[in-house]
Amino acid sequence: AQKITQTQPGMFVQEKEAVTLDCTYDTSDQSYGLFWYKQPSSGEMIFLIYQGSYDEQNATEGRYSLNFQKARKSANLVISASQLGDSAMYFCAMREGTGGFKTIFGAGTRLFVKA
Amino acid sequence: AAGVIQSPRHLIKEKRETATLKCYPIPRHDTVYWYQQGPGQDPQFLISFYEKMQSDKGSIPDRFSAQQFSDYHSELNMSSLELGDSALYFCASSPRMGTSGDTQYFGPGTRLTVL
Numbered sequence: 315a316q317k318i319t320q321t322q323p324g325m326f327v328q329e330k331e332a333v334t335l336d337c338t339y340d341t342s343d344q345s346y347g348l349f350w351y352k353q354p355s356s357g358e359m360i361f362l363i364y365q366g367s368y369d370e371q372n373a374t375e376g377r378y379s380l381n382f383q384k385a386r387k388s389a390n391l392v393i394s395a396s397q398l399g400d401s402a403m404y405f406c407a408m409r410e411g412t413g414g415f416k417t418i419f420g421a422g423t424r425l426f427v428k429a
Numbered sequence: 430a431a432g433v434i435q436s437p438r439h440l441i442k443e444k445r446e447t448a449t450l451k452c453y454p455i456p457r458h459d460t461v462y463w464y465q466q467g468p469g470q471d472p473q474f475l476i477s478f479y480e481k482m483q484s485d486k487g488s489i490p491d492r493f494s495a496q497q498f499s500d501y502h503s504e505l506n507m508s509s510l511e512l513g514d515s516a517l518y519f520c521a522s523s524p525r526m527g528t529s530g531d532t533q534y535f536g537p538g539t540r541l542t543v544l
Contacts, residue, residue: 349532359472359519359535405471409531415462415485417533419471 316341318406318420326426327396334381335391335423337406343367346410348389349417350380353403362404365389393425401427431455433536435520441542442510450505450539452520460484461503462533463495464519472519478503507541515543 317340327333339348350362365373365380373380381390393400403424409417434453442448454461460479464472465488474487478497489495492510497503507514517540521533 347531351535357517357540358537359521361532361534364532415460415477415479416474416487417462418474421471 316408316410316418318408318418320406320420320423322423323421324424324426326428327393327400328428329398330395332392332394333396333425335393335404335406335425337389337391337420339387339389339406339408341387341408341410343410346408348380348382349407349409350378350389350391351405351407351419352400353405353422355402359405363391396427398427398429401425433520433522433534435518435536435539437539438537439540439542441544443544444510444512446510446543448507448510448541450507450518450520450541452503452505452522452536454501454503454520454522455524455534458522458524458534459501460523460531461497461501462521462523463489463503463505464521464535466517466519466538468516475505510543512543515541517541 319338346367348365352360363375363378365382377394379392403422405422406420436451462477463475466472475489477485481497492508495505517538519535519538521535523531523533
């Protein structure tokens with residue numbers, strides 16, 4: 315069965331430093347997509363980055379990059395040059411391949427950026 | 430850019446009452462998803478629609494029903510409300526069907542409180 319594991323309930327990072335949020339997943343499907351979302355205290359869910367299971371290059375979107383290690387089934391989010399506005403809950407999510415609509419989320423990691 | 434619209438943003442109901450949540454997807458998005466996020470929890474997939482047909486079903490209680498209309502907006506109907514239904518309900522939309530890479534863009538959510 316599908317499963318997403320985020321083992322860091324909370325993380326602290328100093329402003330302007332980089333931080334890695336961990337995500338491991340479990341699936342028997344060969345085709346799947348991995349997503350990261352940010353949820354600030356205001357509650358909205360903001361899409362950050364996507365990685366496909368067949369993508370050979372790690373995804374990057376501005377200050378966000380996804381460290382995709384397929385053999386280890388990990389999809390860690392790296393935020394470079396942290397900003398105070400990055401303080402939020404971060405969710406890793408997975409959607410299985412062809413024809414699938416269901417997306418499952420991990421428990422989330424709350425990131426605190428210190429000034 | 431246009432985003433997913435949800436209404437109402439806040440809703441307070443009594444136990445055993447009914448509630449209807451509405452979702453208007455991003456223009457030209459034909460797939461809609463509903464999620465329930467309890468306090469301090471990750472979003473749980475409820476149901477999805479593609480081209481006005483139910484495409485996938487998750488942990489949606491039998492007391493809940495949903496549909497997608499000809500203009501692609503969707504409504505989630507909730508009956509016999511229970512205290513445990515108090516949650517943030519997200520609608521998301523995506524532009525295509527059935528591929529793992531379809532990014533879901535979330536609406537701001539409807540916060541339902543059942544008293």
